[in-house]
Amino acid sequence: MPFNFMKFPYPVKQNLVDQMSNVDLVRVSLQSQKADNALKECGKMDVSFFKLTGEEMEKLEEFDILELFLSEAQRQVVLPDWNVEFHCCLNSNPFFSIACTHFHVRVFIESIENIRKTVGIVRKLKIGESFVPVVTVEYGEEPKILTFWNDKAAGMNSIMDCFKSNFDFMITELFIDGIDSETLRPVVNHINSTHILVINVQVGSFFSSLLDDDFKFILKNVSAIENFVCQLDLTQNFEYDGNILAKRVRINTGNWFKLHNILMSTENEEIFAYGTNFTKKDVQKFLKEWKAGKFPKLKELRLDTKCRNETVKIKGRGNTYGQVHSGYIFWMEVHDNEE
Template sequence: MLCAKSITDLKSENPQFVNIGSHRVPAVIEQGCLITYWEDRVQGMKAITDYTCSLFSIHVSCVTIFKNSLWMLEWVSQRQSEPLKNVNWWSAYKVFEDSWDDEAYSSAMRQCPPTESLYIISQPSANYRLNEEIPKVNEINIGRGRWVTVDNLMSIDSIEITIGDSQLSTADIIKFVKHWLAGGIPRMEYIRIDSKNLNELEFLTEELEPYVVPNEEIRKYQKNPVGIEFEFVGGYSIQREDGVEATINFQHHSFHMAKWNDQIGF
């Protein structure tokens, strides 16, 4: 493993020197990791990336960003045509770097390219409102989703959706299900929303009653052998006018919904 740090972090008085592309920089080995030290850490990260990709003839497939490394999204998108497989947003370990300001959060959303999976663990302020489009992905997991409104939710273009620590209410879920019944979010196959504001007893309204039928079936959703897996025990069957079927289940302050087809339902 290769790592780039600022030269000010170098403690060794007799470091080794290594060649990274056209650069010769001090380095130490710690716990199996080659740590290189640079006057400009951003330049070091770029040099290490270019060197590794060239050495092994590979592309960058995964990017993990913090508040102070948003430049990576645009830089990686410009350096290669191959799309990213994973993008992760994290909060740093140091307390003073831990909180993302709202502009940084929105900037990351604007710059994030289409990717197979997007994991967002970082959290904006309590009053944050998203005005940008959420990138098209195959899987999105928003671990701290208190900012996600039902309109944000209905705009997500993803196969699998997980929203944790949500503020969404049962009324929001009803609006979301009605949106799905009308043909919205056509690529979605599975969604999970965790919220303490959900009440299953409020779900069956007159508007949904013609489409929703309680069932006692046991069905398992699994996208692929290593993907999301959830077992539906009972719940509600729901069917759109085009014949597409899904199952809805409420469990432990969470809402689950899976669309069944030949690939995922059994």
């Protein structure tokens, strides 16, 4: 933050205000309520970071954007209409990002023990009620903001708590891949226990790895409002006796996804599971349950099967019917009314 604006007499304040840019005014306004009131006395009403233009923000460093955004969000309580999204990445290099119409800032979580190995100026950033050491380093063409914590999981949880305590916060994208259990589980527990909403979840990527027990822990404790995508190539003996809490589920390597998982998926609208080995008997069992009305929300289901399925329409509960397409996949679309 800039110099102490309040130490000057009124005539000097007025002269300074007349020469300040909008960004400088925001910096002064965020010093304190007294500083903001002094700006009002000088004719600068309703000064806010959220009122800056995209062009004005482009001239700021990412650290400044982050600092001003956090301070303004804490003051305003309500986010601006900027299509603000929060992304949480839990991998070997975890980070949290804020993406919106005017900027995209990533905040990486590092262990405090690594700060001496990092080349750069150490600054302090207020996150919630804590002041966290931060170093901005050059990373290719873009700067990289590193925050340093005694514990990585505690750092990620503190960032989420900061947002959750100030405004209606939800995670737009939660990406989990190749992270150690000691960091993963406390963060997942925190998201679950504090009822933080998650819109989309992706677990794994091609050639990624995650312990079977950790994936099972994720399945039991993470739910998605919209999409849950799994790209993990799990071991042959992996088993999960439960359902996946999401509107839409996509499993790219589903050798572990069995009939009992389907029969428990009564709240999903779409399920795409590739690499499964469903038999004709499995398909018939599912269709029997579907016709009995046990999947009221289901709109589309795709499963790899061992048998060829023929094109057929199947009457369901009420006005619904299922359109099954031919091929060595079981692909059924559910419609409300047959035309």
